Amino acid sequence: MKKFEVIFCIVNAGFSEEVMEAARNAGARGGTVMHARGTANPQAEKMFGVSVQANKEIVMILVEDSIKEGILHALYGAVGQKSKAQGIAFSMPVEDVVGLSAKAIVPQEEQPTVQPAEEDPQ
Amino acid sequence: MANAKNTTTKTTKRSTKKTAKRNLAPNKLVMLVTVVNRQKAEYYLDLLQDFNANLQLDISAFGTAPKLLGLLEGDIEKQVIFSVIRQDVAKKALETLEEKFKTIRNGKGIAFTVPLSSTIGVAIYQFLSNAM
Numbered sequence: 707m708k709k710f711e712v713i714f715c716i717v718n719a720g721f722s723e724e725v726m727e728a729a730r731n732a733g734a735r736g737g738t739v740m741h742a743r744g745t746a747n748p749q750a751e752k753m754f755g756v757s758v759q760a761n762k763e764i765v766m767i768l769v770e771d772s773i774k775e776g777i778l779h780a781l782y783g784a785v786g787q788k789s790k791a792q793g794i795a796f797s798m799p800v801e802d803v804v805g806l807s808a809k810a811i812v813p814q815e816e817q818p819t820v821q822p823a824e825e826d827p828q
Numbered sequence: 829m830a831n832a833k834n835t836t837t838k839t840t841k842r843s844t845k846k847t848a849k850r851n852l853a854p855n856k857l858v859m860l861v862t863v864v865n866r867q868k869a870e871y872y873l874d875l876l877q878d879f880n881a882n883l884q885l886d887i888s889a890f891g892t893a894p895k896l897l898g899l900l901e902g903d904i905e906k907q908v909i910f911s912v913i914r915q916d917v918a919k920k921a922l923e924t925l926e927e928k929f930k931t932i933r934n935g936k937g938i939a940f941t942v943p944l945s946s947t948i949g950v951a952i953y954q955f956l957s958n959a960m
Contacts (some may be wrong), residue, residue, distance in 0.1 A: 712861070712940065726892045738863050738906055740889040765892075766861075766908070768940060798942050801858060802919065804926035805938035 864937035869907035
Protein backbone atom coordinates (compact mmCIF):
# COMPACT_ATOMS: atom_id res chain seq x y z
CA MET A 707 0.00 0.00 0.00
CA LYS A 708 1.35 3.36 -1.03
CA LYS A 709 1.96 6.01 1.57
CA PHE A 710 0.98 9.59 0.90
CA GLU A 711 1.99 12.94 2.28
CA VAL A 712 0.34 16.30 1.91
CA ILE A 713 2.57 19.26 1.12
CA PHE A 714 1.48 22.76 2.05
CA CYS A 715 3.32 25.60 0.35
CA ILE A 716 2.55 29.15 1.46
CA VAL A 717 3.63 31.81 -1.02
CA ASN A 718 2.88 35.43 -1.80
CA ALA A 719 -0.26 35.91 -3.88
CA GLY A 720 0.24 35.28 -7.56
CA PHE A 721 2.97 32.69 -7.26
CA SER A 722 0.89 29.53 -7.14
CA GLU A 723 1.63 28.87 -10.81
CA GLU A 724 5.34 28.81 -10.06
CA VAL A 725 4.76 26.48 -7.16
CA MET A 726 2.83 24.07 -9.33
CA GLU A 727 5.38 24.25 -12.12
CA ALA A 728 8.20 23.36 -9.75
CA ALA A 729 6.13 20.63 -8.13
CA ARG A 730 5.10 19.15 -11.47
CA ASN A 731 8.69 19.01 -12.63
CA ALA A 732 9.45 17.05 -9.48
CA GLY A 733 6.67 14.56 -10.13
CA ALA A 734 3.49 16.03 -8.61
CA ARG A 735 0.29 15.81 -10.61
CA GLY A 736 -2.06 18.45 -9.32
CA GLY A 737 -2.78 20.71 -6.43
CA THR A 738 -5.37 22.95 -4.85
CA VAL A 739 -4.85 26.66 -4.36
CA MET A 740 -6.42 28.52 -1.45
CA HIS A 741 -6.27 32.23 -0.75
CA ALA A 742 -5.13 33.39 2.65
CA ARG A 743 -3.83 36.38 4.54
CA GLY A 744 -0.52 36.41 6.31
CA THR A 745 -0.12 38.14 9.66
CA ALA A 746 3.52 39.02 9.79
CA ASN A 747 5.55 41.87 11.25
CA PRO A 748 3.10 43.34 13.78
CA GLN A 749 5.73 45.82 15.03
CA ALA A 750 5.98 47.51 11.66
CA GLU A 751 2.22 47.67 11.46
CA LYS A 752 2.11 49.45 14.82
CA MET A 753 4.85 51.84 13.89
CA PHE A 754 3.17 53.05 10.73
CA GLY A 755 -0.36 52.81 12.04
CA VAL A 756 -1.53 50.74 9.15
CA SER A 757 -2.62 47.17 8.98
CA VAL A 758 -0.78 45.26 6.33
CA GLN A 759 -2.60 42.16 5.35
CA ALA A 760 -0.27 40.35 3.08
CA ASN A 761 -2.19 38.30 0.61
CA LYS A 762 -0.94 34.77 0.42
CA GLU A 763 -1.71 31.66 -1.50
CA ILE A 764 -1.60 28.21 0.02
CA VAL A 765 -0.98 25.38 -2.38
CA MET A 766 -1.97 21.96 -1.12
CA ILE A 767 -0.44 19.02 -2.97
CA LEU A 768 -1.10 15.38 -2.21
CA VAL A 769 1.90 13.29 -3.21
CA GLU A 770 3.40 9.88 -2.76
CA ASP A 771 5.80 9.53 0.10
CA SER A 772 8.67 8.63 -2.24
CA ILE A 773 8.63 11.89 -4.23
CA LYS A 774 7.89 14.22 -1.31
CA GLU A 775 11.52 15.00 -0.59
CA GLY A 776 12.22 15.91 -4.20
CA ILE A 777 9.25 18.24 -4.38
CA LEU A 778 10.16 20.01 -1.15
CA HIS A 779 13.67 20.58 -2.46
CA ALA A 780 12.30 21.85 -5.76
CA LEU A 781 9.99 24.26 -3.93
CA TYR A 782 12.84 25.45 -1.72
CA GLY A 783 14.86 26.27 -4.81
CA ALA A 784 12.11 27.75 -6.98
CA VAL A 785 9.84 29.59 -4.56
CA GLY A 786 11.90 29.70 -1.36
CA GLN A 787 12.53 32.64 0.96
CA LYS A 788 15.16 34.05 -1.39
CA SER A 789 12.74 34.31 -4.29
CA LYS A 790 9.96 36.85 -4.71
CA ALA A 791 7.43 34.21 -3.76
CA GLN A 792 8.90 34.08 -0.24
CA GLY A 793 7.48 30.65 0.14
CA ILE A 794 7.61 28.18 2.97
CA ALA A 795 6.77 24.55 2.44
CA PHE A 796 6.11 21.72 4.83
CA SER A 797 4.61 18.27 4.65
CA MET A 798 2.37 16.24 6.91
CA PRO A 799 1.79 12.52 7.04
CA VAL A 800 -1.54 11.35 5.72
CA GLU A 801 -3.31 8.36 7.22
CA ASP A 802 -5.77 7.33 4.53
CA VAL A 803 -6.59 8.65 1.09
CA VAL A 804 -9.65 8.17 -1.08
CA GLY A 805 -10.51 9.58 -4.49
CA LEU A 806 -7.15 9.01 -6.10
CA SER A 807 -7.89 6.25 -8.58
CA ALA A 808 -5.35 3.56 -9.42
CA LYS A 809 -4.96 5.32 -12.74
CA ALA A 810 -3.71 8.40 -10.92
CA ILE A 811 -0.47 6.58 -10.21
CA VAL A 812 0.25 6.64 -13.96
CA PRO A 813 1.97 9.96 -14.70
CA GLN A 814 -0.35 10.76 -17.64
CA GLU A 815 -3.44 10.90 -15.45
CA GLU A 816 -4.30 13.89 -13.34
CA GLN A 817 -5.66 13.69 -9.84
CA PRO A 818 -9.32 14.68 -9.49
CA THR A 819 -8.47 18.16 -8.28
CA VAL A 820 -7.34 19.09 -11.74
CA GLN A 821 -9.83 17.11 -13.76
CA PRO A 822 -12.77 18.76 -15.42
CA ALA A 823 -16.09 17.10 -14.76
CA GLU A 824 -16.60 16.50 -18.46
CA GLU A 825 -13.74 14.06 -18.59
CA ASP A 826 -15.66 11.58 -16.49
CA PRO A 827 -17.49 9.29 -18.92
CA GLN A 828 -20.13 8.39 -16.33
CA MET B 829 -2.16 -29.19 37.60
CA ALA B 830 -5.65 -28.42 36.53
CA ASN B 831 -6.08 -26.16 39.48
CA ALA B 832 -2.90 -24.34 38.76
CA LYS B 833 -3.98 -23.75 35.17
CA ASN B 834 -7.27 -22.37 36.32
CA THR B 835 -5.68 -19.95 38.65
CA THR B 836 -3.35 -18.65 35.98
CA THR B 837 -6.16 -18.03 33.55
CA LYS B 838 -8.10 -16.28 36.25
CA THR B 839 -5.26 -13.97 37.07
CA THR B 840 -4.65 -13.12 33.44
CA LYS B 841 -8.32 -12.35 32.99
CA ARG B 842 -8.23 -10.08 35.98
CA SER B 843 -5.14 -8.31 34.82
CA THR B 844 -6.55 -7.68 31.35
CA LYS B 845 -9.66 -6.26 32.91
CA LYS B 846 -7.60 -3.95 35.01
CA THR B 847 -5.42 -2.79 32.15
CA ALA B 848 -8.47 -2.28 29.98
CA LYS B 849 -9.87 0.01 32.62
CA ARG B 850 -6.61 1.83 32.97
CA ASN B 851 -6.14 2.26 29.24
CA LEU B 852 -9.42 4.01 28.67
CA ALA B 853 -7.75 6.76 26.69
CA PRO B 854 -9.89 9.28 24.89
CA ASN B 855 -10.32 8.74 21.18
CA LYS B 856 -7.76 10.29 18.91
CA LEU B 857 -8.88 12.98 16.53
CA VAL B 858 -8.06 13.42 12.88
CA MET B 859 -8.43 16.27 10.42
CA LEU B 860 -10.40 15.15 7.41
CA VAL B 861 -9.63 17.20 4.31
CA THR B 862 -12.07 16.90 1.42
CA VAL B 863 -11.61 18.63 -1.93
CA VAL B 864 -14.71 18.73 -4.13
CA ASN B 865 -16.38 20.82 -6.79
CA ARG B 866 -17.80 24.02 -5.39
CA GLN B 867 -21.39 23.19 -6.32
CA LYS B 868 -21.24 19.97 -4.36
CA ALA B 869 -19.62 21.38 -1.21
CA GLU B 870 -22.91 21.87 0.66
CA TYR B 871 -23.85 18.28 0.03
CA TYR B 872 -20.56 16.98 1.40
CA LEU B 873 -20.73 19.27 4.42
CA ASP B 874 -24.11 17.77 5.30
CA LEU B 875 -22.80 14.29 4.66
CA LEU B 876 -19.84 14.76 7.01
CA GLN B 877 -22.06 16.14 9.73
CA ASP B 878 -23.44 12.62 10.11
CA PHE B 879 -20.00 11.50 11.25
CA ASN B 880 -20.12 13.78 14.27
CA ALA B 881 -18.05 16.46 12.63
CA ASN B 882 -18.91 19.39 14.87
CA LEU B 883 -16.20 21.64 13.51
CA GLN B 884 -16.12 22.09 9.78
CA LEU B 885 -14.37 24.80 7.83
CA ASP B 886 -14.89 25.22 4.14
CA ILE B 887 -12.62 27.31 2.03
CA SER B 888 -13.04 28.18 -1.61
CA ALA B 889 -10.09 27.16 -3.72
CA PHE B 890 -8.99 26.44 -7.25
CA GLY B 891 -7.70 23.31 -8.84
CA THR B 892 -4.49 23.73 -10.77
CA ALA B 893 -5.45 22.64 -14.24
CA PRO B 894 -2.61 21.98 -16.64
CA LYS B 895 -2.53 24.50 -19.47
CA LEU B 896 -2.42 21.91 -22.21
CA LEU B 897 -5.98 20.84 -21.56
CA GLY B 898 -7.28 24.38 -22.04
CA LEU B 899 -9.97 24.13 -19.42
CA LEU B 900 -12.80 26.51 -18.77
CA GLU B 901 -12.38 28.64 -15.68
CA GLY B 902 -15.56 27.37 -14.07
CA ASP B 903 -14.45 23.79 -14.16
CA ILE B 904 -11.65 24.15 -11.66
CA GLU B 905 -13.51 25.97 -8.91
CA LYS B 906 -13.13 23.83 -5.82
CA GLN B 907 -14.10 23.88 -2.20
CA VAL B 908 -11.84 22.48 0.48
CA ILE B 909 -13.58 21.17 3.60
CA PHE B 910 -11.59 20.73 6.79
CA SER B 911 -13.46 18.66 9.36
CA VAL B 912 -12.29 17.36 12.70
CA ILE B 913 -13.61 13.88 13.44
CA ARG B 914 -12.75 10.99 15.70
CA GLN B 915 -10.22 8.51 14.41
CA ASP B 916 -12.52 5.51 14.89
CA VAL B 917 -15.12 6.94 12.51
CA ALA B 918 -12.58 8.29 10.02
CA LYS B 919 -12.39 5.04 8.10
CA LYS B 920 -16.15 4.82 7.69
CA ALA B 921 -16.30 8.48 6.67
CA LEU B 922 -13.66 7.92 4.01
CA GLU B 923 -15.42 4.82 2.72
CA THR B 924 -18.67 6.74 2.43
CA LEU B 925 -16.93 9.63 0.70
CA GLU B 926 -15.25 7.28 -1.77
CA GLU B 927 -18.58 5.76 -2.66
CA LYS B 928 -20.11 9.19 -3.19
CA PHE B 929 -17.13 10.32 -5.27
CA LYS B 930 -17.79 7.41 -7.59
CA THR B 931 -21.56 7.57 -7.80
CA ILE B 932 -22.53 11.21 -7.69
CA ARG B 933 -22.50 13.07 -10.97
CA ASN B 934 -19.99 15.92 -10.91
CA GLY B 935 -19.22 14.91 -7.34
CA LYS B 936 -15.69 13.66 -7.87
CA GLY B 937 -13.09 14.64 -5.33
CA ILE B 938 -10.31 13.57 -3.06
CA ALA B 939 -10.24 13.15 0.68
CA PHE B 940 -7.56 12.31 3.20
CA THR B 941 -7.03 12.33 6.93
CA VAL B 942 -4.19 13.84 8.93
CA PRO B 943 -3.81 12.77 12.57
CA LEU B 944 -4.02 15.52 15.18
CA SER B 945 -1.34 15.18 17.81
CA SER B 946 -2.89 17.21 20.63
CA THR B 947 -5.67 19.50 21.67
CA ILE B 948 -6.01 21.75 24.70
CA GLY B 949 -9.10 21.99 26.89
CA VAL B 950 -11.60 19.32 27.87
CA ALA B 951 -14.58 21.26 26.56
CA ILE B 952 -12.84 21.75 23.23
CA TYR B 953 -12.05 18.06 23.01
CA GLN B 954 -15.63 17.17 23.81
CA PHE B 955 -16.83 19.57 21.17
CA LEU B 956 -14.45 18.26 18.54
CA SER B 957 -15.17 14.60 19.27
CA ASN B 958 -18.87 15.13 19.95
CA ALA B 959 -18.50 13.15 23.20
CA MET B 960 -20.55 13.97 26.25
